[in-house]
Amino acid sequence: MALKVYTTSWCGPCKRLKSQLTREGIAYQEINIETDPSAAKFVESVNGGNQLVPTVVLEDGTALANPSVMHLKGLLARSGA
Incomplete structure (x- = not known):
């Protein structure tokens, strides 16, 4: 399952994280x-x-506000995703 990323059209940090x-x-x-x-x-x-x-919402339901991609990679690696 993919991460869910809640965004707005004008959000700079959203654009950076998606990239x-x-x-x-x-x-x-x-x-x-x-x-x-x-x-x-x-x-x-x-x-x-x-x-x-x-x-960002992970598969287990954990919600994170403005996480770094490195933090997300670490969480995904630990969860086996």
Whole structure:
């Protein structure tokens, strides 16, 4: 299963993370919280009421706000993904 990456169209850190994930060959599903109200509510629910992007959700449901690609690679390696 791919990572879920919650983004907005204007988010610089989102663009950087997506580029890095692509470069590293890590599959992800992009979800734009500006066009998906339920996604925006989810992001708020895992970030203390704030719409922090990028928010990345791992297969096990762990949510991370603005993680580095190196951090994600380490987590994925440990999980065997």
